[in-house]
Amino acid sequence: MVGTELxxxxxxxxxxxxxxxxxxxxxxxxxxxxxxxxxxxMSQPAISKHLKVLERAxxxxxxxxxxxxxxxxxxxxxxxxxxxxxxxxxxxxESYQRLDVLLDELQSVDPTGTERRPxxxxxxxx
Amino acid sequence: MVGTELxxxxxxxxxxxxxxxxxxxxxxxxxxxxxxxxxxxMSQPAISKHLKVLERAxxxxxxxxxxxxxxxxxxxxxxxxxxxxxxxxxxxxESYQRLDVLLDELQSVDPTGTERRPxxxxxxxx
DNA sequence: ACCACTCATAACCTCCTGGTTTTATAACCA
DNA sequence: TGGTTATAAAACCAGGAGGTTATGAGTGGT
Numbered sequence: 001m002v003g004t005e006l007x008x009x010x011x012x013x014x015x016x017x018x019x020x021x022x023x024x025x026x027x028x029x030x031x032x033x034x035x036x037x038x039x040x041x042m043s044q045p046a047i048s049k050h051l052k053v054l055e056r057a058x059x060x061x062x063x064x065x066x067x068x069x070x071x072x073x074x075x076x077x078x079x080x081x082x083x084x085x086x087x088x089x090x091x092x093x094e095s096y097q098r099l100d101v102l103l104d105e106l107q108s109v110d111p112t113g114t115e116r117r118p119x120x121x122x123x124x125x126x
Numbered sequence: 127m128v129g130t131e132l133x134x135x136x137x138x139x140x141x142x143x144x145x146x147x148x149x150x151x152x153x154x155x156x157x158x159x160x161x162x163x164x165x166x167x168m169s170q171p172a173i174s175k176h177l178k179v180l181e182r183a184x185x186x187x188x189x190x191x192x193x194x195x196x197x198x199x200x201x202x203x204x205x206x207x208x209x210x211x212x213x214x215x216x217x218x219x220e221s222y223q224r225l226d227v228l229l230d231e232l233q234s235v236d237p238t239g240t241e242r243r244p245x246x247x248x249x250x251x252x
Numbered sequence: 253a254c255c256a257c258t259c260a261t262a263a264c265c266t267c268c269t270g271g272t273t274t275t276a277t278a279a280c281c282a
Numbered sequence: 283t284g285g286t287t288a289t290a291a292a293a294c295c296a297g298g299a300g301g302t303t304a305t306g307a308g309t310g311g312t
Binding site for chain 2: 299300301302303308309310
Binding site: 004007008011012014015016017020023024027075078079081082084085086088 | 130133134137138140141142143146149150153204207208210211212214215
């Protein structure tokens with residue numbers, strides 16, 4: 001069992017655009033805090049805080065290189081999160097297709113005019 | 127471009143265990159607010175708020191069935207989120223394997239023990 | 253018409269988040 | 283030893299999140 005807290009932390013960490021940008025940048029390789037802070041219009045402590053959040057979620061780990069504390073990515077929690085998402089996403093997509101058809105059929109067979117939902121606007125196309 | 131706001135809202139919505147549970151329950155089919163609230167040890171308005179968050183993230187939409195407002199899942203934003211995740215996850219996983227091998231090789235070929243920075247795995251992806 | 257049911261809104265509280273500036277710590281350099 | 287660089291920590295603040303209770307509004311049943 002994954003324990004919801006890891007998922008909580010992971011998704012929460014991913015919910016911030018700055019942090020996603022940091023992750024994106026780290027995808028290109030290790031980087032120091034200063035390097036990571038550079039492209040953003042915010043202070044270094046702010047970035048440090050973001051890194052702390054990412055670290056707490058297990059998404060990044062840090063090394064040591066003299067005064068620098070290079071950050072690198074940790075893929076494991078992403079795997080959990082992706083697994084969770086992909087699992088449900090697929091299931092939902094399936095359910096929807098079925099539901100779509102089902103509702104369509106119901107409306108054909110049930111001309112009482114009862115206002116049942118009008119079978120999702122635009123569904124599973126994609 | 128997806129616009130970060132949808133991702134923000136999606137991940138933020140997924141960051142709460144109650145909301146994930148709601149989604150999980152909705153995966154089994156539509157449900158009313160009362161039905162959704164039942165298994166939780168919190169008030170109905172709290173659930174309504176959670177639903178609002180999920181709705182704002184586009185993860186659920188609502189119909190109308192008499193006094194009830196049945197909720198159903200919307201798979202689209204999940205697709206975005208999964209895409210984002212899977213994309214990076216794969217890339218990271220790859221980078222890591224490469225980095226792993228790379229470090230291994232470096233240590234074999236460079237027995238001087240000098241603590242060099244572990245040579246980023248050729249960045250410019252994307 | 254009235255009541256019961258389902259749900260949303262309002263008002264309120266507390267705690268967390270994301271930012272700030274300022275200061276402290278740690279390692280290198282001279 | 284002192285100065286510079288890199289990063290963390292502290293103190294503070296505004297706003298939002300997640301919960302509560304109380305109330306209002308739409309709908310159906312009788």
